[in-house]
Amino acid sequence: MKRVILFIATNLAIMLVLSISASVLGVNKYLTANGLNLGTLLVFAALMGFGGAFISLFLSKPIAKWSTGARVIEHPETSTELWLVGTVNAQAQKAGITMPEVAIYEGEPNAFATGATKNSSLVAVSTGLLSSMTREEVEAVLAHEVDHIANGDMVTLTLIQGIVNTFVIFLARVVGYAVDQFLRRDEQSSGPGIGYTVTVVICDIVFGILASVIVMYFSRQREFRADRGAAQLLGNPQPMIAALRRLGGVEHSDLPKNMAASGIAGGGLMSLFSSHPPIEDRIAALQAH
Secondary structure: HHHHHHHHHHHHHHHHHHHHHHHHHHHHHHEEEEOOOOHHHHHHHHHHHHHHHHHHHHHHHHHHHHHHOEEEEEOOOOOOHHHHHHHHHHHHHOOOOOEEEEEOOOOOOOOOEEEEOOOOEEOOOOOOOOHHOOOOHHHHHHHHHHHHHOOHHHHHHHHHHHHHHHHOOOHHHHHHHHHHOOOOOOOOOOOOOOHHHHHHHHHHHHHHHHHHHHHHHHHHHHHHHHHHHHHHHOOHHHHHHHHHHHHHHHOOOOOOOOHHHHEEOOOOOOOOHHOOOOHHHHHHHHHHO
């Protein structure tokens, strides 16, 4: 769960900063100087939208380390650390990717993978997961995370987020312009007023949160695929099924909200905003294949 929520929260923050910066630098005046130029606005929205998404992507790994306190295993000091590094290395070779960084962080049972590219990634597991699962189950969780990396899921979500951002920015400014024109209908001055700026910032936030439903939907679909990928890497779906059952029977952590989509465990009351499908559905999908 960590990866996607972290990515989305970082993206929203970056988009808000870019939006405010555009107002301060006078970009809004250029867009509305002679009425709202929709073509120019769409280009501007795409540049801002994809730019914010890719900035979030390249910040994903350092922010993940910082927000969880994850400790990268540079030189394995225990048998568990040696086993973790060796297992991830073997799975990475089988998946055809560069060996990811391997880290451990304090917390309830969970794990995540993140990184800007397949060859610059991170796999992290919690102390709670290591203490509550058998090695076969942990191996399945690691395979799930390695498959996320091999499938380029972070890049896929970045592209989806970029498209979503583009429409959020575009629509926020159309609404802002309409509100500003309504509030200033009796004035003769040109250029955007305070109504435009305030409306755009509010719409950027509200539309951005609503748009995250789309990103979360794709995240849930990627979880089913990563479960299948883990089964293929291991040559057997049973360890992944056992790991999911174990997660369904213990209290897993709600990873920091800016990290949620990359964790192995997920779900929640607001299913539309959940980065992971219900564990029962994931088990059923594995049993059906």
